Amino acid sequence: MSRPVLLVTGGSRGIGAAICVMAAQRGYDVAVNYQSAAKAAAEVVAACEAAGAKAVALQGDMAREEDITRVFEAAKEALGPLTHVVNNAGITGRASPLAQADAAVIRTCIDVNVTGAILVAREAARALIANGTARGRAIVNVSSVAATIGGAGEYVWYAASKGAIDSLTLGLSKELAPGIRVNAVAPGITETDIHGVSTGDAARVGRIAPLVPMQRAATAEEIAETVLFLLSDAASYVTGSILRVGGGR
Ligand code: NAP
Numbered sequence: 001m002s003r004p005v006l007l008v009t010g011g012s013r014g015i016g017a018a019i020c021v022m023a024a025q026r027g028y029d030v031a032v033n034y035q036s037a038a039k040a041a042a043e044v045v046a047a048c049e050a051a052g053a054k055a056v057a058l059q060g061d062m063a064r065e066e067d068i069t070r071v072f073e074a075a076k077e078a079l080g081p082l083t084h085v086v087n088n089a090g091i092t093g094r095a096s097p098l099a100q101a102d103a104a105v106i107r108t109c110i111d112v113n114v115t116g117a118i119l120v121a122r123e124a125a126r127a128l129i130a131n132g133t134a135r136g137r138a139i140v141n142v143s144s145v146a147a148t149i150g151g152a153g154e155y156v157w158y159a160a161s162k163g164a165i166d167s168l169t170l171g172l173s174k175e176l177a178p179g180i181r182v183n184a185v186a187p188g189i190t191e192t193d194i195h196g197v198s199t200g201d202a203a204r205v206g207r208i209a210p211l212v213p214m215q216r217a218a219t220a221e222e223i224a225e226t227v228l229f230l231l232s233d234a235a236s237y238v239t240g241s242i243l244r245v246g247g248g249r
Contacts, residue, residue, distance in 0.1 A: 003053075004136065005079045006231070007031040007072065009062045009120055010089030012041035014192030015142065018220035019086055019227050020055070024048035026228060028084065030055045031075035033062065035089070054079055062089040063108075063116040072123045081131040084231050085124035087117050088142040090161075094200040095154040106157040113161035117141065121172055121182075128180045137179060139172070140230045141165050143186040145246040155199070162186070166242050173240035181239040183230045188246030190218040213248025 006023050010016040012034035020030045021044060030048045032055060034041035041057035048055035056078040060067035075082060090113045093105035121139065128137045144162040151159030165184060173182035189208050196202035209217045226245045229235055 002080070004028045004083040004134075005031070005075070005081065006084040006086065007033065007075045007082055007124075008086040008088055009033045009071075010035070011086075012037040012044055012057075014194060015187065015190060015220045015223045015227075016086070016088040017044045018224035019088065020044050021047045021051065022221065022224045022228050023084075023231070024051040024053035024055060026232075027053075029053050029079045031071075031079055031082075032057045033060055033071050033089065035059070035061055061116075062120055063111040065119055068116070068119050068123055072127055076127070081134065082124075082127045083131060083134045083137050085120070085128070085139045086142070086227060086231070087120045087124065087139065087165075089116065089120075090142060090144075090194075092155045092158045092194060092199045095204075097153050098156050101155075101157065109155075109157055110161055113158065114164045117165060118168055121168055125172065125176060125180070128176070132179070136233050136236075138181040138183070138231050138235075139176075140227050141169050141182070141184040142227075143169070143184040143242060145186050145188045145244060145249055147186060149249070154201075169242060170240050177239055181230075181235065183235070183238060183240070184242045185223060185226050185230065186242050186244045186246065187223045188212060188218060188244075188249045190220060190223055192220055211249075212246070216247065218245060218247060 011032035060071035143165040146159035147162035169184040195204040
């Protein structure tokens with residue numbers, strides 16, 4: 001039987017990288033999209049190959065339609081028709097109360113997290129519909145607990161962008177049933193570079209972790225486990241679900 005083929009957007013670092021490596025360990029061939037971290041993407045590809053998978057790194061800005069279509073075509077060219085997609089690439093923009101936020105920060109976040117993610121979902125739908133004979137086809141979008149908490153004082157625009165991901169997940173799951181399942185994972189605070197690099201607040205994890213009922217941040221691997229479940233046939237009757245992985249938050 002042919003191996004499932006997975007594309008992960010933003011697969012070079014953090015949660016996306018953990019998903020790529022775990023998927024390779026579980027029998028998927030993996031296309032690792034990245035924006036600028038070529039070295040990190042190459043390391044993820046090497047880890048996937050070490051697990052016995054075929055893997056390829058594909059540069060592309062997931063806010064740009066032409067890059068999105070090119071990355072999907074290149075993934076198919078390298079690994080064969082896609083069976084699974086994880087719509088993971090996302091940013092926050094520098095944290096601040098909304099009253100002090102620049103329009104450019106808000107716009108860039110919405111470009112990547114909303115317009116880009118919807119275009120990625122559209123390409124995923126096209127690719128998985130075209131691969132009509134494959135069993136187990138599934139899409140997982142990466143939302144956030146921020147969608148339902150609101151991100152007050154930090155990034156309400158980011159919280160709003162993840163609210164859009166939840167709506168996208170519900171609607172697209174109905175459009176693509178019964179053949180293709182569409183779900184989302186909503187992580188709580190997770191130890192990745194996003195806090196230092198994207199949010200500009202490297203101390204954020206240490207500050208917020210004690211406030212989480214589980215009293216710690218998640219690891220990227222704990223989020224990846226849930227994504228892998230939703231991708232798998234173990235979740236064969238799960239669609240249109242937003243699975244919160246927030247340690248009680
Ligand atoms: P991260 O460590 O900052 O990694 C972000 C990844 O996305 C990198 O691989 C990056 O590529 C890629 N990326 C960013 N903008 C891109 C673009 N325009 N096109 C293509 N790739 C792009 O972030 P993370 O914490 O793993 O976050 C992953 C997802 O989880 C995001 O959607 C985020 O909103 C969500 N999330 C995270 C947390 C958390 O606490 N960490 C909580 C809830 C939800 P380069 O390496 O090339 O820069």
